[in-house]
Amino acid sequence: MKLRFGLQARFLVAMALVLLVVLVMLGVLLQRQRLVERESEALSSDVIHQLVDGYLHGQGRELATRLADNLANPLYYSDLDAIGSILRDQKRDDLVQYLMVFDTAGHLVHDGSAEIEGYGQPMGDPLAAAATAAAGPHVQATAQVLEVSAPIRVGSERIGGVRIGLSMAVAHRFEQRNAERLRGRIDELSQRHQGWLALMLLALLAVLVAAAWYVQRLLVRPIRQLAASARRIEAGDYSVQDHGDTRNDELGDLVRAFDRMSESVARHDRDVRRMAYTDALTGLTNRLAFRESLDHRLMLLRGSGRQLALLFADIDDFKRVNDTLGHEAGDEALLQFANRIREAVEKYGGDDALLARFGGDEFVILIQEGDVRASATRLAEVLVAELRRPLDIHERQVFLGTSIGITLFPEDASSATALMKNGDIAMYQAKVAGKNGFRFYSRAMDHAVERRVHMEQELRGAWERGELSVVYQPVCRTSDGRVVGAEALLRWQHPMLGTIAPSVFIDVAEQSGLIEQIGPRVLHAACTEAVRWMQLGEGEKLFVSVNVSPRELRRGDLPEVVAECLRETGLPASSLHLELTETSVISDELQAAALLARLHSTGVKVWLDDFGTGFSGLSHLRRVPVDGVKIDRSFVADLQRDPDDLALTTAIIAMAHSLGITVVAEGVEKESQYNLLAERGCDLVQGYWLSHPVSASEFTHLLARRMR
Structure with missing residues (x-):
C-alpha cells in the first residue's frame, strides 16, 4: 500500500524540522x-587566586x-x-602559620x-x-607557606628581623570557598537561564501546536473537504453540498470556485444523463x-409468477415523409x-407503463399491470386506431x-435481448400481414x-445466376382487341425452391433494398425487348410498361436512370410506360408532380397502377x-x-376521360368483364x-401471328 504524504504531514514534518533546528541551536547554545x-x-579562579595571592603579599x-x-x-x-605578647596577638589570625623574631x-x-x-x-629551615x-x-x-620577612632597625642600625609565615592551606581554603560561592552563583544564573530557555522552548512548542491547529483548520481541513468532494465527483456522485465558505481570502475564493465548478459539473452531468437516457426529439426514454429499466424489471419479476408485455410500434411508410416532405x-x-402514443399509454398502459423511442420511427412500450395480454391487446387496438388518423x-x-408487434415475458422469452428480438419479429410480421395492425409473437415467426x-x-446474385427473368x-385495346403493348413482369425460378411468387420476393427486394439493383436491369431488359418488337415490321408502335417500386421512386434519380436506359437501347421514349403505385404517388403530391x-x-408516359386502392380518391388526378x-x-x-364496384369503375373511367387520361383495366379473366369494360x-x-x-420469345411469336 502506497503511503500518502499529505499537506498536513508535510507541514508537521516542516514544523518538526524547525523544532529540530531550534533544539540543535539550543543545544549548541x-x-x-x-x-x-x-x-x-x-x-574567576585565576582572579581569586591572584587576589588572594596579592592579598597575602600585601x-x-x-x-x-x-x-x-x-x-x-x-x-x-x-x-x-x-x-x-606582640607575636601572640598576631598569631590569633588563622592565616598566620608562624612568627619568628631573630637577631x-x-x-x-x-x-x-x-x-x-x-x-x-640558629634557624635551620630552608628559608x-x-x-x-x-x-x-x-x-x-x-x-x-608564604613567608614575608623584614629587618628590625633602631634608627639606621639593624638589630634583627622578623619572619611571618602565612598558611597556603588557609589561603587555598579561602580561594575554594570563594570559588564555590562564585560557581554557585554561576549555576544559579545558568539554571535561571535554562528555565527561561525551557519556557521559550515550551512557548515554541505551543506556537507550533497552535500553528498546526490553525493550518489544520484554516488550510488542511478545507482542502481535505475539497479533495473528498472531488473524489465523490470522480466516483460519479455529483450531489456535493455547498461548503458555504464566507472567508475573504484566496482559499475562500478557491472553495467558492470549486462549489461553482461542482454545480456546473452536476448540471452538465444531469444534461449528459438526460441526453444519454432521453430522446432529444420527443423527450421520451431512449x-x-x-x-436498463427492462433488465431491472425482469430481475425483479423472475420467479414471481408475474407477466410483462413489450409492444414494438413502427410507423408504416414513414420514410416517404422524410423523402417527400x-x-x-x-x-x-x-x-x-x-404525443398520441403517450396519451394512449397514460390512459390504457397502467401506472408502471414505460414508453421509449428506439430511434427512427420505432417506439417500444412496456406494461406489467394486471392481465398483460389483455392490456397489450387493448392498447394495441387503441394505438392502431389513433395512429391511423391523418x-x-x-x-x-x-x-x-x-404496425405493432407484441411479445410476453416469460411466455415468449426470459431475457431482455430475446424479448426485444421477438418483439421486432412480431412487428415485422404485422407489416407483412398488411401493415396498420398488430401481431403477437409466436414460435412460427x-x-x-x-x-x-x-x-x-x-435473391442476391439471382439475376447474375439467370434465375430471374422478365415475362x-x-x-389489348378494347375497341378492336388488338395488342398494343405489354407489361413487363419479373419472375423468379429458384433451382431448389421452384417458382417463387412475385408478391413474396418483390417485398423482400423492396425491404432489403435489392430492388434498387434489380429494377434498372428489368427496365433495361424490357426496353431492349421492345426495340426487337419494333423491328418485326411496319404498323402501330408497341409500348412496354415497367413497374417502378416506391423505393426507386424515393431515390429521386429515376428520370436520369430512364433517360440513360433509352439512350443505351435506342427505344423511343413514347414507347416506354412507367407504372407507379397510387399510394407512392399521392403520399406527396408536390414531389410526385415534380418527378x-x-x-x-x-x-x-406514366401510369398510375392499382388505382382505387389508395386513401385519397379521384380528386388527386387533377393535381398529379x-x-x-x-x-x-x-x-x-x-x-x-x-353494383358498387361497377359504379366506381364507371366513375373512374368517366373522370379519367374528362381529364384526358387513358384507362387500363387489369385482371380481366372473363369475357363478360371485358364486354362491360368495353x-x-x-x-x-x-x-x-x-x-x-x-x-420474350413467346410474346414475339404472338405478335408475329397477329400481324399475319
Whole structure:
C-alpha cells in the first residue's frame, strides 16, 4: 500500500524540522554556555587566586613592616615578654602559620610560644638564610607557606628581623570557598537561564501546536473537504453540498470556485444523463435507458409468477415523409405520433407503463399491470386506431398508420435481448400481414424470419445466376382487341425452391433494398425487348410498361436512370410506360408532380397502377400529371356481382376521360368483364382471359401471328 504524504504531514514534518533546528541551536547554545561557564570559573579562579595571592603579599608585607616597627624597642632591650605578647596577638589570625623574631646573627629570639624551644639557636629551615640576609622586606614561598620577612632597625642600625609565615592551606581554603560561592552563583544564573530557555522552548512548542491547529483548520481541513468532494465527483456522485465558505481570502475564493465548478459539473452531468437516457426529439426514454429499466424489471419479476408485455410500434411508410416532405416534416410527424402514443399509454398502459423511442420511427412500450395480454391487446387496438388518423403537417394531411408487434415475458422469452428480438419479429410480421395492425409473437415467426433472411440471401446474385427473368403480359385495346403493348413482369425460378411468387420476393427486394439493383436491369431488359418488337415490321408502335417500386421512386434519380436506359437501347421514349403505385404517388403530391414533370420531359408516359386502392380518391388526378390509370383487379373481379364496384369503375373511367387520361383495366379473366369494360369506354385491358404472362420469345411469336 502506497503511503500518502499529505499537506498536513508535510507541514508537521516542516514544523518538526524547525523544532529540530531550534533544539540543535539550543543545544549548541547550552554547550557554549557550559564552555563559557567553565571558562568563567577558570578565569574567576585565576582572579581569586591572584587576589588572594596579592592579598597575602600585601598583608604579609604590611604585617611584617608593622611588626618590625613594633618589635624594635622590645628587641633592643631584649624584652622577651613584650615580644611574645606582640607575636601572640598576631598569631590569633588563622592565616598566620608562624612568627619568628631573630637577631642579626640569625639566632631565634622568640617564636611567640611560651617555651621558645629554639631560643638562641640558629634557624635551620630552608628559608632562614634568605630572610636573615634580606636588607628589606623579602617575600619567599613554598607549597605550604608564604613567608614575608623584614629587618628590625633602631634608627639606621639593624638589630634583627622578623619572619611571618602565612598558611597556603588557609589561603587555598579561602580561594575554594570563594570559588564555590562564585560557581554557585554561576549555576544559579545558568539554571535561571535554562528555565527561561525551557519556557521559550515550551512557548515554541505551543506556537507550533497552535500553528498546526490553525493550518489544520484554516488550510488542511478545507482542502481535505475539497479533495473528498472531488473524489465523490470522480466516483460519479455529483450531489456535493455547498461548503458555504464566507472567508475573504484566496482559499475562500478557491472553495467558492470549486462549489461553482461542482454545480456546473452536476448540471452538465444531469444534461449528459438526460441526453444519454432521453430522446432529444420527443423527450421520451431512449433505447439505453429502456434497456436498463427492462433488465431491472425482469430481475425483479423472475420467479414471481408475474407477466410483462413489450409492444414494438413502427410507423408504416414513414420514410416517404422524410423523402417527400423533408426531415423537418418527419420530425413533426414523429412528435405527433409520440404525443398520441403517450396519451394512449397514460390512459390504457397502467401506472408502471414505460414508453421509449428506439430511434427512427420505432417506439417500444412496456406494461406489467394486471392481465398483460389483455392490456397489450387493448392498447394495441387503441394505438392502431389513433395512429391511423391523418396527421396535419405543414398544412397538409398525411396518412401513415403503425404496425405493432407484441411479445410476453416469460411466455415468449426470459431475457431482455430475446424479448426485444421477438418483439421486432412480431412487428415485422404485422407489416407483412398488411401493415396498420398488430401481431403477437409466436414460435412460427422465427421460421418465417429465417425463411425471409434465407430468401434475401438467395435473391442476391439471382439475376447474375439467370434465375430471374422478365415475362410480358399483353395489353389489348378494347375497341378492336388488338395488342398494343405489354407489361413487363419479373419472375423468379429458384433451382431448389421452384417458382417463387412475385408478391413474396418483390417485398423482400423492396425491404432489403435489392430492388434498387434489380429494377434498372428489368427496365433495361424490357426496353431492349421492345426495340426487337419494333423491328418485326411496319404498323402501330408497341409500348412496354415497367413497374417502378416506391423505393426507386424515393431515390429521386429515376428520370436520369430512364433517360440513360433509352439512350443505351435506342427505344423511343413514347414507347416506354412507367407504372407507379397510387399510394407512392399521392403520399406527396408536390414531389410526385415534380418527378413526373421530369419524367415527361424525357418523353415517357406514366401510369398510375392499382388505382382505387389508395386513401385519397379521384380528386388527386387533377393535381398529379399522369397519362393513364390502371383500375385495380379487385374492382374488375366483382363487376358483374357488385353494383358498387361497377359504379366506381364507371366513375373512374368517366373522370379519367374528362381529364384526358387513358384507362387500363387489369385482371380481366372473363369475357363478360371485358364486354362491360368495353361498354363503359375503358381504353385498354389485360388479364388471363386475353393472355397469361409469356416469355420474350413467346410474346414475339404472338405478335408475329397477329400481324399475319
